[in-house]
Amino acid sequence: MSNGKLSLKKIAVPQPKPHHSLVKIQLAGICSTDIHLLHGYKKFSGIPGHEFVGVVAESDDHSLVGKRVVAAINIVCQNCDMCLRQMTSHCRKRRVLGILNCDGVHAQYAVIPNENLYVVPQHICNEQAVFIEPLAAACRILRQVEISSESRIAIVGDGKLGFMIATVLSAKKFALQVLGKYTEKLKIFRDLGIAICEGERDFDVVVECTGSKSGITTALQMLRPQGTLILKSTYADMAEICLSDVVVNEIRIIGSRCGSFADAFQFIDEYNSDFSPVIEKIYPLTEGTKAYEAASTRGAKKILLDCTS
Ligand SMILES: [Zn+2]
Ligand SMILES: [Zn+2]
Structure with a gap:
C-alpha cells in the first residue's frame, strides 16, 4: 500500500531480529481501518493488515516455534511514561502492526515481537482466532x-x-x-x-x-x-x-480503541462464539487487490485473506 494504491509484490522473506518471530500467516482479516488507510488515514505506506492467525516459523524463543498465534497490534517501548503507567496501548513511541510505522500481515510472512504473540488454544479454530483483535x-x-x-x-x-x-x-x-x-x-x-x-x-x-x-x-x-x-x-x-x-x-x-487479548480469549472460552455469519468471502492472497475492492464495497461483510495460497 502506497499513496492510496494497492499492489501485489514479491519481496524477500523478512528476517526476525532478536526477541522477534517470523510468523507464517494463515488467515488474515481486512478491516475498515485498512480501507481507511488506503484512503489516506495515517498516511500509511507498507504492508497493511493487523488481524490474523498464523504459525511461528522461526523464533529465538524456541517454545514458540510451530505454535499457532495471534498478536496484539501495539508494539511498545515498555519505557515511556505511558508504558510505565501500564497504559501500553498509548506508548509514546508505539508502532502499530500494519497501521503505523510497521509492516503488517497481509503477506505470506510477518515479523512480530515475541512479547506481542499469544498462542491460540487448540479448541479455537482459525475462523474464530482471526477475529480475536476486533x-x-x-x-x-x-x-x-x-x-x-x-x-x-x-x-x-x-x-x-x-x-x-x-x-x-x-x-x-x-x-x-x-x-x-x-x-x-x-x-x-x-x-x-x-x-x-x-x-x-x-x-x-x-x-x-x-x-x-x-x-x-x-x-x-x-x-x-x-x-x-x-x-x-x-x-x-x-x-x-x-x-x-x-x-x-x-x-x-x-x-474506545484496542482491548485486551486475554479478555477476548476468555470470552471465546466462555461463550464459544461463532463469527462465521459475518464472513462474506475468503480470497487467496494473490487476489488481495480484488479482496480490498470487495471489502470497500458499501455494505460488505468481513473479507478474509487466505495467505497460504
Ligand atoms: Zn481492525
Ligand atoms: Zn512506551
Whole structure:
C-alpha cells in the first residue's frame, strides 16, 4: 500500500531480529481501518493488515516455534511514561502492526515481537482466532463503562465491529438494540436475538461504530440526558457534531480503541462464539487487490485473506 494504491509484490522473506518471530500467516482479516488507510488515514505506506492467525516459523524463543498465534497490534517501548503507567496501548513511541510505522500481515510472512504473540488454544479454530483483535476491541467497552442489567444500550452501525460488540453485549444479557442500514446484515443481528432499533431514543449507552462521520450525530440524538456515548469509528476525515448538545445534555463521550487479548480469549472460552455469519468471502492472497475492492464495497461483510495460497 502506497499513496492510496494497492499492489501485489514479491519481496524477500523478512528476517526476525532478536526477541522477534517470523510468523507464517494463515488467515488474515481486512478491516475498515485498512480501507481507511488506503484512503489516506495515517498516511500509511507498507504492508497493511493487523488481524490474523498464523504459525511461528522461526523464533529465538524456541517454545514458540510451530505454535499457532495471534498478536496484539501495539508494539511498545515498555519505557515511556505511558508504558510505565501500564497504559501500553498509548506508548509514546508505539508502532502499530500494519497501521503505523510497521509492516503488517497481509503477506505470506510477518515479523512480530515475541512479547506481542499469544498462542491460540487448540479448541479455537482459525475462523474464530482471526477475529480475536476486533473481539478484544469489543470487550474493551466492558472495561471502560459500568453497564448495569437495567441499562438500555444501542449500537449504531450494523458492520463487522458492530457485530462483534453485539456478540459481546448480548452474551452478557444486556438490553440491546441495533440501528443499521442493511436488511441482510440486520438479519444477522436478529438471528443473534438482538432487537432492531425502529426510532427508539433515550438510551443510557450508545456505541457508535458506523465508520462514517454522520454516525456520531445519529448516535448523539439517541442518548438520554447524562447518557454515555462510546466512539469506536476511526476515519480519514473530520466528523462534525453540535458540542452544545453535549454540554446541555451533559453527555459523557468515551473514545474506545484496542482491548485486551486475554479478555477476548476468555470470552471465546466462555461463550464459544461463532463469527462465521459475518464472513462474506475468503480470497487467496494473490487476489488481495480484488479482496480490498470487495471489502470497500458499501455494505460488505468481513473479507478474509487466505495467505497460504
Ligand atoms: Zn481492525
Ligand atoms: Zn512506551
